[in-house]
Amino acid sequence: MANYVNYKLIERGDNWVELCFDQPDSKANIFNESALRELDAVVADLAGRKDVKGVLVTSGKKDMFVAGADINLIKSLDTIDKAIEGASAGQQAIHRFSKLPFETVAAINGACLGGGFELALACKKRLASDSKAVKIGLPEVMLGILPGFGGSVRLPRLIPLTAALPMILTGKQVDGVRAYKAGIVDAYLPSQDFNERALKWAKANAGKPGRRVHTFKDKVMEMVPMRGIVFSQARKGVMKATKGKYPAPLKILDLLGEIHGLDTEEALKREAKSFAVLAVTPISKRLIELFQLSESVKKTNGVGPEVTPIKVERAGVLGAGVMGGGIAWAFANKDIPVRMKDLNWDSVGLGLQQAGETFGYALKKKRLTKPQFMGKMGHISGTLDYAGFKNLDVVVEAVVENMDVKKKVLAETENHVSENCILASNTSSLSITEMQSACKRPQNVAGFHFFNPVSRMPLIEVIAGAQSSPQAVATLFELAKKLGKTPIVVKDGPGFLVNRLLLPYMNEAMFLFSEGVSVERIDKVMVDFGMPMGPMRLADEVGIDTASKVAKILNNAFGARAEASPLSEIIAKSGRLGKKNGKGFYIYENGKQLGIDDSIVQLIPNRTAKSAGLTDQELVQRMIYPMINEAALALAEGVVKTPGEVDLGMIMGTGFPPFRGGLMRFADSERAQKVAETLERFAGAGGGDRVKPNQALWDVAKRGNFYRD
Numbered sequence: 001m002a003n004y005v006n007y008k009l010i011e012r013g014d015n016w017v018e019l020c021f022d023q024p025d026s027k028a029n030i031f032n033e034s035a036l037r038e039l040d041a042v043v044a045d046l047a048g049r050k051d052v053k054g055v056l057v058t059s060g061k062k063d064m065f066v067a068g069a070d071i072n073l074i075k076s077l078d079t080i081d082k083a084i085e086g087a088s089a090g091q092q093a094i095h096r097f098s099k100l101p102f103e104t105v106a107a108i109n110g111a112c113l114g115g116g117f118e119l120a121l122a123c124k125k126r127l128a129s130d131s132k133a134v135k136i137g138l139p140e141v142m143l144g145i146l147p148g149f150g151g152s153v154r155l156p157r158l159i160p161l162t163a164a165l166p167m168i169l170t171g172k173q174v175d176g177v178r179a180y181k182a183g184i185v186d187a188y189l190p191s192q193d194f195n196e197r198a199l200k201w202a203k204a205n206a207g208k209p210g211r212r213v214h215t216f217k218d219k220v221m222e223m224v225p226m227r228g229i230v231f232s233q234a235r236k237g238v239m240k241a242t243k244g245k246y247p248a249p250l251k252i253l254d255l256l257g258e259i260h261g262l263d264t265e266e267a268l269k270r271e272a273k274s275f276a277v278l279a280v281t282p283i284s285k286r287l288i289e290l291f292q293l294s295e296s297v298k299k300t301n302g303v304g305p306e307v308t309p310i311k312v313e314r315a316g317v318l319g320a321g322v323m324g325g326g327i328a329w330a331f332a333n334k335d336i337p338v339r340m341k342d343l344n345w346d347s348v349g350l351g352l353q354q355a356g357e358t359f360g361y362a363l364k365k366k367r368l369t370k371p372q373f374m375g376k377m378g379h380i381s382g383t384l385d386y387a388g389f390k391n392l393d394v395v396v397e398a399v400v401e402n403m404d405v406k407k408k409v410l411a412e413t414e415n416h417v418s419e420n421c422i423l424a425s426n427t428s429s430l431s432i433t434e435m436q437s438a439c440k441r442p443q444n445v446a447g448f449h450f451f452n453p454v455s456r457m458p459l460i461e462v463i464a465g466a467q468s469s470p471q472a473v474a475t476l477f478e479l480a481k482k483l484g485k486t487p488i489v490v491k492d493g494p495g496f497l498v499n500r501l502l503l504p505y506m507n508e509a510m511f512l513f514s515e516g517v518s519v520e521r522i523d524k525v526m527v528d529f530g531m532p533m534g535p536m537r538l539a540d541e542v543g544i545d546t547a548s549k550v551a552k553i554l555n556n557a558f559g560a561r562a563e564a565s566p567l568s569e570i571i572a573k574s575g576r577l578g579k580k581n582g583k584g585f586y587i588y589e590n591g592k593q594l595g596i597d598d599s600i601v602q603l604i605p606n607r608t609a610k611s612a613g614l615t616d617q618e619l620v621q622r623m624i625y626p627m628i629n630e631a632a633l634a635l636a637e638g639v640v641k642t643p644g645e646v647d648l649g650m651i652m653g654t655g656f657p658p659f660r661g662g663l664m665r666f667a668d669s670e671r672a673q674k675v676a677e678t679l680e681r682f683a684g685a686g687g688g689d690r691v692k693p694n695q696a697l698w699d700v701a702k703r704g705n706f707y708r709d
């Protein structure tokens, strides 16, 4: 038999061959051009052997079966023809494999995603281990494409439609147990000596039919007319979740409807075509780029390889309020024991209750078992003093937003922790550098800015104060990843990155309201743009009093360009604080939004109709372009280093629409020159310094784009 670069063929007795995918010089197995071409040759090799009774497909990598197709290859597809050709090449190699005239069994002992799962689906049987590393799924939809190596065809033919649809439409991944329950794998085996056990199982079960889990109800659901109802429900779900902004899930539904009952070859052809249509869209390119940005975060510690972060095994949280309770949850959720300190037991109780509610929700949704729930809650202990703080690696401060209090608390904490303990502040607006001035070991102090609600918001800004050591920054960066979050390193300064950029947007929305545009319309144009909620609704969520306070802080820091609309203060003073007390721009009952508070209009002094005639597009420009303006300045000041970090921050921290690729990608698609000229016009029309394009933006306009690719 020939030698291969990516695969090893090992004789395993009884005429069984192990086909081990083991790409050289790589931690992962990826279907790139060479691996696919070689797979074809391997299949031809095996097909020519009369003695083979079975093939066990394994991986030579730890915790990994196959990670998927080469993402750079997908990103490079720029014409439909090239994309069809690319998908067909993969499809055909895998399809020829599926036609081998003997038993083929995939032994899945780690990540089995995208193209990897599609190879497993082409096997006659599949086995999964109980390793925590097993995750099986088709994440293509998250990259704006669909499974194009046969997955869209084979998965709905293997398992019930109602189980296949969510996996293809949302990219949902399952572990070994869930894969077994869903009928994806034929057996679920212990991970110890997995390949040996898998081989034994495969030999013992050779020739027997594969496992099918379809119930009577599943079979009815796949027949006309129920099938139509399942599809129309799925379409409704997709529209609700994506508001029609993402073409991939809609295309998937069209394709699955179209290929039902077709022979596999014809179905594969249609799959390749649908894949190609999606692969060349700018939305797919943006989503792939976003994926690559978040992957690149995983490979760094935020500082440099020469810095070794401290391993965080025990943590503390000061303040058991809204954020403290959430942060304690985040530690416990990753099985890091955490001490939560507050001024009295009532407050500690509230923090515990908050963490308990989040774990309780997971329990209700069956994401946690009762013993797991108890275990997680057991990681959080409350205290009124510093008992146990000597053993902590990190303490996160989340007490009230007041510089004097924070300085006092940090200075006091330093006396009760070890010399190496990192002190992290969750402040949303105060200077880390100033906090360091109150500390004996300022090098151990840095910012660690979570977003609210902690359990749902993926971003953490790691703020380097003037004296923060690289090790403190790297430790917090690694810790954020360990907590399942996406960190970006941000220079200390008012509003850090995300709030600094968000403020002009919220502020302009307030000005537009004073200039005659309705709350309803302001929010609608931004939701149509793709924001998860409009700015007025966001002000209600944040708290109008809080929004007003932050606006003032930034106004003081930045002067005329951050002139705060007086509106939020007036509204907050009228007792409308937003969702937390049931009235803001909207009215709420038990947290549910009931409608707009029309009476709010009467509170606005000298309301004009100046902007009422602006088009929807101009309204978007009025709110988004000032953010771009501020981002240009922040980049020039080195608040973050790259436009990619701005995009990651805005998408993960504010829900800026991922399909637009982030604020900077959007700016490039609009062209910086047009953004600057439009802002100049807005400034001339009464917006003044608030919306005047700054030199940094003009510089970008002159250069062309924010991104330099």
Ligand SMILES: NC(=O)c1ccc[n+]([C@@H]2O[C@H](COP(=O)([O-])OP(=O)(O)OC[C@H]3O[C@@H](n4cnc5c(N)ncnc54)[C@H](O)[C@@H]3O)[C@@H](O)[C@H]2O)c1
Residues within 6 Å of the ligand: 318, 319, 320, 321, 322, 323, 324, 341, 342, 343, 344, 347, 397, 398, 399, 400, 401, 402, 405, 409, 426, 427, 428, 429, 449, 450, 451, 452
């Ligand atoms: N709420 C948000 O949306 C949000 C988002 C990001 C960051 N933050 C920041 O997080 C921090 C906390 O905000 P929050 O909304 O959770 O406030 P909060 O008022 O809900 O909680 C503050 C807690 O700190 C406690 N506390 C005060 N002094 C203390 C001390 N000396 N020792 C121990 N505990 C003390 C209070 O009793 C209270 O329980 C602030 O710096 C805030 O700016 C808030």
